[in-house]
Amino acid sequence: MKAGIVGLPNVGKSTLFNCLSNAKAQSANFPFCTIEPNVGVVNVPDPRLKKLEELVDPERVIPATVEIVDIAGLVKGASKGEGLGNQFLGNIRETDAIIHVLRCFENDNIVHVDGSVDPIRDKETIDIELQLKDLESIEKKLDKVKRAAKTGNKEAQKEESVLLKLKEGLESGISVRAIEVSEDDRETYVQPLQLITDKPVLYVCNVDEGSAVQGNALVEKVKENVANENAEVITLAVATEADIAELEDYEEREMFLQDMGLEEPGSSVLIRAAYKLLNQQTYFTAGKKEVRAWTVNIGATAPEAAGVIHTDFEKGFIRAEVIKYQDFLDYGSESKVREAGKLGVEGKNYIVKDGDVMHFLFNV
Numbered sequence: 001m002k003a004g005i006v007g008l009p010n011v012g013k014s015t016l017f018n019c020l021s022n023a024k025a026q027s028a029n030f031p032f033c034t035i036e037p038n039v040g041v042v043n044v045p046d047p048r049l050k051k052l053e054e055l056v057d058p059e060r061v062i063p064a065t066v067e068i069v070d071i072a073g074l075v076k077g078a079s080k081g082e083g084l085g086n087q088f089l090g091n092i093r094e095t096d097a098i099i100h101v102l103r104c105f106e107n108d109n110i111v112h113v114d115g116s117v118d119p120i121r122d123k124e125t126i127d128i129e130l131q132l133k134d135l136e137s138i139e140k141k142l143d144k145v146k147r148a149a150k151t152g153n154k155e156a157q158k159e160e161s162v163l164l165k166l167k168e169g170l171e172s173g174i175s176v177r178a179i180e181v182s183e184d185d186r187e188t189y190v191q192p193l194q195l196i197t198d199k200p201v202l203y204v205c206n207v208d209e210g211s212a213v214q215g216n217a218l219v220e221k222v223k224e225n226v227a228n229e230n231a232e233v234i235t236l237a238v239a240t241e242a243d244i245a246e247l248e249d250y251e252e253r254e255m256f257l258q259d260m261g262l263e264e265p266g267s268s269v270l271i272r273a274a275y276k277l278l279n280q281q282t283y284f285t286a287g288k289k290e291v292r293a294w295t296v297n298i299g300a301t302a303p304e305a306a307g308v309i310h311t312d313f314e315k316g317f318i319r320a321e322v323i324k325y326q327d328f329l330d331y332g333s334e335s336k337v338r339e340a341g342k343l344g345v346e347g348k349n350y351i352v353k354d355g356d357v358m359h360f361l362f363n364v
């Protein structure tokens, strides 16, 4: 699963990517410095892992991860191939969710491609390019479907009506995710198209250091503007976060954060939000050898969860022993949970819950 960072040139994407990932992207006060898309794998910060570590005292701890892709500056006209438009849009198509960075900081030394700081205009510029690209995909599809619909094919006629609805919405500037389509139609006709504006989105308002906690007037504008999108908005002082991420010393970092009035780095908040955006949840395995967080889709069954570890676990699944995270904490160990009769024995229809501590029994 991966999330792509998008935004206009020079709004702070590479700086954000840098502080999220160990893979260093280039960052400079110059539009188009990110030519190749950069991919980084980021640990998902989870305080529950620390607690489990304290209780189990394992040899190693392995957190869940999310893949982040830094997608270089989209510009006006990208859908028509401006800048490196088409290449960027292709990269976005391969992601599962979008992190949209909006410049909400004033700084005369940092060039804005459109001459002034205006996150609402910037958002629209990007949205329009993405919508135009989707429109292109829909028109291509419509061409084919129309022909079949004309022959009286009922299925094709239904598909045509859904596609026309999407086309109409996009033409009036609405992203696919916000166009009303029934759950069934969405699954049958919309999802296979992998449209860019159908991907879940998270907005990151990039602010100056002083606005990291309270935000500023530009952030308020963004929040107002996206209120009907059901999307999360996060305020982050990206440049400061990058400085903090570079500090080697843990205590120094903590002090820096305290000075800013933050309890934890904003990047941690962002990674968790991205993880949630990807419709993911975590279950744990906790043994002496390792305590580990595993990622599964929300709604996954026990065998599917087992399959994340190894396909054999899924194929030969017999049952799962499940301990609620809170029970593990309250009783302090697997054996105590077992003694207390709190260990659940679950079959293949069990739906995994976030935070379950699981042990799978299987034969191969």
Ligand SMILES: Nc1ncnc2c1ncn2[C@@H]1O[C@H](COP(=O)(O)OP(=O)(O)OP(=O)(O)O)[C@@H](O)[C@H]1O
Binding pocket: 007, 008, 009, 010, 011, 012, 013, 014, 015, 016, 026, 027, 028, 029, 030, 031, 032, 033, 034, 072, 073, 074, 105, 107, 110, 206, 207, 208, 209, 237, 238, 239, 240
């Ligand atoms: N919150 C902020 N306050 C002040 N300066 C910032 C902030 N965030 C980023 N910058 C600065 O803005 C400049 C552009 O940032 P960056 O290179 O990350 O942009 P970008 O969106 O990746 O651009 P491109 O798409 O052209 O690669 C850098 O000099 C960076 O340090």
